Amino acid sequence: MSDATLPGDRAASPPAAAPPSGSFIDADGRPVPWMMVFLGFGGMIIGQFMAMLDIQIVASSLTQIQAGIGATADEISWVQTIYLLAEVVIMPLTAYLTKMWGTRPFYVVAVIGFSVTSVAVGLSTSVGMMIFFRAAQGVFAGAMIPPIFATAMTVFPPERRLTANVLVGLIVTLAPTIGPTLGGHLTEALSWRWLFFINVPVGFLVIFLVGRYANFDKPDPSLSKGIDWWGLGLMTVFLLSMQYVLEEGATESWFQDDVILWLSVLALLTGAAFIWRQLSYWQPIVSLKPFRDVNFSLGIVMTFVTGVSLFGGTFLLPIFLGQVRGFSSAEVGTVMLVSGLTMFLSAPIAGRVVRMVDARISMVLGFALAAWAIQLGVRVTDEWGFAEFFTLQVARGLGIMVAMIAAQQMSVSTLPVSMMKDASGLINLIRNVAGAIGLALLTTVIGHQTAVHYADIAAAASTANATSAAMLDNLTAIMAGRGAPDPEGAARKAFGAMLNRQATVLAFGDAFAALALGCWAAVVLAFFARPGKPGAVAQGGH
The missing domain is CATH 1.20.1250.20 (MFS general substrate transporter like domains)
Structure with missing residues (x-):
């Protein structure tokens, strides 16, 4: 099957019609001023900033969170680790899901999920409750990050594409850097729970901007048939095992620890099997082309x-x-x-x-x-x-x-x-x-x-x-x-x-x-x- 006939290709491309000067042809064939396009894209960027900020925003407040939920020193480290594990698993799937559902509905659902789970994390009263909802928050956060770059490179013409790419690069670098600083001041001024509650008003803004102005592509429901469940399972085990080894390996003396050793073997085997599956299956969930x-x-x-x-x-x-x-x-x-x-x-x-x-x-x-x-x-x-x-x-x-x-x-x-x-x-x-x-x-x-x-x-x-x-x-x-x-x-x-x-x-x-x-x-x-x-x-x- 050629690249041109792969399922979902028509959904991956912006409308082919030539737009009038100073406008963009949206997914419904209507001319839209570029300012409106930037508003929709800007909403996605704000969402990406939220998702990336939450990786590091808890870094300077782990002591307060630990006291608030009665966690041990080992347990509290999972507040960050589980978020990264969940985020990594969903990222490769975003291309498939945005093709199948369309960028706008996919992104709005991700932001709603992120906002709801943020509240749940902030209301957590035990370490188990926090880790569970933090994992769910990480899944929705990981879904909000990759669509930005794809939108920047497909929706905008060459003369505007670099500007969009600069905005993306700014968020990628800025969010992890200011996260600990912002988190520390927010905890001192209010409480550690507001590290998560603050996502709600920002989430409402993102939902409005993306829902109103980000009509960039059409969904391709045919992709819901023939989903590679074996590939999905192999990828999940591979990424979870690898990320855990990387996160915990240094503190556990690497291969001297039996868990790290066997998870490394598991990651190697499932990783190889996943790559083979994606190269051989007719409709891969992650295209390696x-x-x-x-x-x-x-x-x-x-x-x-x-x-x-x-x-x-x-x-x-x-x-x-x-x-x-x-x-x-x-x-x-x-x-x-x-x-x-x-x-x-x-x-x-x-x-x-x-x-x-x-x-x-x-x-x-x-x-x-x-x-x-x-x-x-x-x-x-x-x-x-x-x-x-x-x-x-x-x-x-x-x-x-x-x-x-x-x-x-x-x-x-x-x-x-x-x-x-x-x-x-x-x-x-x-x-x-x-x-x-x-x-x-x-x-x-x-x-x-x-x-x-x-x-x-x-x-x-x-x-x-x-x-x-x-x-x-x-x-x-x-x-x-x-x-x-x-x-x-x-x-x-x-x-x-x-x-x-x-x-x-x-x-x-x-x-x-x-x-x-x-x-x-x-x-x-x-x-x-x-x-x-x-x-x-x-x-x-x-």
Whole structure:
């Protein structure tokens, strides 16, 4: 069966009729002013912002949530983990579902579900209740993210497409960055329950805008026949197993834990079976055909790197500032706000750069700038704070913004419109999985390198070292002056804490180096992309 005759292709493309100047032909064949189109698209963007914000908005308020529902430290971590697990599972299905039901009804249902489950999470009185409704919230959130990029690349003509793509990139980068800051202030001003209740009024706005102005395509009910239930089951088990391994592997010593080991085997087997099923079944729920395009495959790699860099940088800085510097949530939020503001203010600049030059040049410039900025963190000390991280955050934010927009443009530059929804689901899935992999790798690097550096420093700072011996004597005298019952033991404990602090700082430097290395690798890969023909993605559309 050719690409042109695949079920759902007619629903994946915008109306083919040429619209009058300054207007768009909607799914019912009526001319609509572009301002109305942007209102519908803007509603979808607000929905995407809500969905992505809720990933991190609870990060700075987990202690309050834990106390509110009586959860243990292990249980409360699932408030974030279950959301990501559910989100990842639904993302690849959005292309199939939006073709079958149409973008507007699908999105409205997702927003209604997200709003209702947000209220349910906010009203939770036990950890079991919260985890259940948080999982449901994650499913609806994951459904709200991929349709945005597909709409940007199919509804808008080439001269407006990059503007729409810049808006998408802005939300993707801004929401995770400001999430902890916004969540911390909202909890202090009201209560942790308002982290979820706040979604309701925003949800009403999204439902109105999307329901009124987002009539972009027609549904294809024929796709409801012949749904690949085996493929759906294999994909669900594969993604859930993989995401759990990535989320919990570092804390469970990876394959030393039996659960992690067997879930890794299960993910490998079901992943291979899922790919085979999608390549052999006549109506796959996740089309892998976009991977035949060289630019898309390279773009996926670039998207993976930007995902690791975005979520990895957002992970490293708060952990360092909290653990090493002892900053409060508000102080961490103030430092992290630099990244958010940089990405917000640089979005128009990034869009202009990508519009002016070849996407490959933009990717090289963006990834090189991000790599250089992240590499500054290799020299991190235990005295770094707002001023020292300022240049790193500004340059990294600008570089990631340029690289991400260019990577998205290149990914779809040579794809037909009929593959746009499938491509969008895959791009968003890869970005989220990249974030999980990045966090798992960075957590492992920090843990392993802290132990290595501590052993090296402890060996160099033995009692045979005159400087170390003098420092230990001074600490013993200080502890004795404070009335410690065992001054020498207390001094050794304090000395060990100092060594561990220095080892941790060196480990964070190694983590920054690993992050920078990934960006430098993306710089090299960018040279292998093919230049896309102007307007190539518009084929079959306007």
